[in-house]
Amino acid sequence: MTKLLLRALAGETLPVPPIWMMRQAGRYLPEYRATRAQAGDFLSLCYTPDLAAEVTLQPIRRFGFDAAILFADILLVPQALGADLWFAAGEGPRLSTVTTADEVAGLKPADQIHDRLAPVYETVRILSRELPRDTALIGFAGAPWTVATYMVAGRGTPDQGPAHAFKNEDRAAFTALIDRITDATIHYLSAQIEAGAEVVKLFDSWAGSLKGRDFDDFAIAPARRIIAALKHRHPQVPVIAFPREAGDRYVGFARATGADCVAMDNSVSAEWAARHVQVDGCVQGNLDPRHMVTGGPDLVAEAQRITRALRGGPHIFNLGHGITPDADPENVALMIKAVRSA
Numbered sequence: 001m002t003k004l005l006l007r008a009l010a011g012e013t014l015p016v017p018p019i020w021m022m023r024q025a026g027r028y029l030p031e032y033r034a035t036r037a038q039a040g041d042f043l044s045l046c047y048t049p050d051l052a053a054e055v056t057l058q059p060i061r062r063f064g065f066d067a068a069i070l071f072a073d074i075l076l077v078p079q080a081l082g083a084d085l086w087f088a089a090g091e092g093p094r095l096s097t098v099t100t101a102d103e104v105a106g107l108k109p110a111d112q113i114h115d116r117l118a119p120v121y122e123t124v125r126i127l128s129r130e131l132p133r134d135t136a137l138i139g140f141a142g143a144p145w146t147v148a149t150y151m152v153a154g155r156g157t158p159d160q161g162p163a164h165a166f167k168n169e170d171r172a173a174f175t176a177l178i179d180r181i182t183d184a185t186i187h188y189l190s191a192q193i194e195a196g197a198e199v200v201k202l203f204d205s206w207a208g209s210l211k212g213r214d215f216d217d218f219a220i221a222p223a224r225r226i227i228a229a230l231k232h233r234h235p236q237v238p239v240i241a242f243p244r245e246a247g248d249r250y251v252g253f254a255r256a257t258g259a260d261c262v263a264m265d266n267s268v269s270a271e272w273a274a275r276h277v278q279v280d281g282c283v284q285g286n287l288d289p290r291h292m293v294t295g296g297p298d299l300v301a302e303a304q305r306i307t308r309a310l311r312g313g314p315h316i317f318n319l320g321h322g323i324t325p326d327a328d329p330e331n332v333a334l335m336i337k338a339v340r341s342a
C-alpha cells in the first residue's frame with residue numbers, strides 16, 4: 001500500500017501527512033471556471049463524465065495533492081430520489097420540498113437512483129484510469145441529516161429551521177425521510193466503490209445544529225448504518241466522516257459510527273483534537289479556509305502548527321471547510337510547502 005492517504009487511513013503515523021482540500025476543484029481556479037463555462041452550468045458539469053473528470057484532475061495537475069475527490073454534489077441524491085433541483089445563478093441550490101409523510105412516501109425507492117446517477121459512476125471509472133498512481137480517489141455523499149435539511153427547506157438555510165420543524169412535528173415521518181436517504185446513500189456509495197473509489201467520505205455539514213438525542217438519532221445512527229453496510233460489502237474501503245461543527249461530539253464519533261477517520265472543522269484546536277479525537281484513530285483537518293485568501297506568514301504558521309500538533313498519530317491535512325472562490329491559488333502552493341516542511 002503505497003498511497004499516503006490509504007496509509008494514514010489504515011492508522012499509520014507518517015512523518016509528512018497526506019494533503020488534499022475540500023472543494024479543491026472549484027471557482028478559485030481559472031481552469032475550473034473555463035471548463036464550467038464549456039459545460040454551460042454546474043449540473044451539466046456534474047453529469048458530463050469527461051468534464052467532471054477533467055475538473056477533478058485540474059488541482060492534481062496543478063498542486064500534486066495526495067488525493068482527488070470525485071467532482072459531483074451531495075444534492076444529486078435528492079434529485080435521483082425524485083426532487084427537482086436547480087442552481088439559481090449566484091444564489092446556490094434550489095429544490096422542490098418534502099415536508100409531509102405522504103411526500104416522503106412518494107419519493108423513489110432507494111435502489112432506483114442508478115439511472116440518474118450513472119454518469120457519476122462513469123466519472124469515477126475515468127478517474128480510476130487517469131489519476132497518477134500515487135493519488136487516491138475519494139468518492140462521497142452527503143450524510144442523511146444534511147441532505148434532509150436541503151430537501152425539507154428546498155434551499156440552504158442558516159439554522160436548518162425547516163428540517164428541525166419537520167423533525168419536531170412528525171418525528172416518524174422525518175425518520176422515514178432519513179431512512180430513505182440512508183438507504184439511497186448505501187446504494188450510491190457502493191456503486192462509486194464498485195466503479196473505483198478507494199475511500200468514501202460522508203459530508204454532514206449541518207451536524208452541529210443537532211443536539212443530544214437528535215445528534216444520536218440523526219447524525220450517529222445513519223452514519224453507523226451506512227458504514228456498517230459498506231464495510232459488509234467492501235471491508236477494505238475506508239470511510240471518512242465529517243460531522244461539521246460537532247464540537248465535543250467529535251469525541252468518540254469514530255468509535256460510535258465505525259468511521260476510519262473523523263474530519264474536523266476549524267472551530268476545534270488541533271491540540272485538543274490530538275488529545276481527544278486522534279486517540280481513536282486517523283483525523284483530518286483543520287486549517288481555517290480564510291488563510292487561503294489572506295496567505296502570508298500567518299498561513300505558514302497555522303499550517304505548521306496543525307501539522308506538528310497532529311504529528312503523533314495518523315493525520316490527513318485539510319481545511320476545516322471548503323476553499324472559497326476568492327482564494328488565491330498561490331496560497332495553496334504555499335500551504336502545501338509549509339505542511340511538507342513542518
Ligand SMILES: Cc1c2[nH]c(c1CCC(=O)O)Cc1[nH]c(c(CCC(=O)O)c1C)Cc1[nH]c(c(CCC(=O)O)c1C)Cc1[nH]c(c(C)c1CCC(=O)O)C2
Nearest residue numbers: 022023024025026042069070071072073074092203205322
Ligand atoms: C452542503 C454541500 C453541497 N455540496 C457539498 C456539500 C457538503 C460540503 C460543504 O459543506 O460544503 C459537497 C460538494 N460540492 C462539490 C463537491 C466536489 C468535490 C470537491 O472539490 O470538494 C463536494 C464534495 C462541488 C460544488 N458544489 C457547488 C459548487 C460551486 C458551483 C459552481 O461552480 O458555481 C461546487 C464546486 C455548489 C453547491 N453545492 C451545495 C451548495 C450549498 C452549493 C452552493 C454554494 C457554493 O456555491 O459554494 C451543496
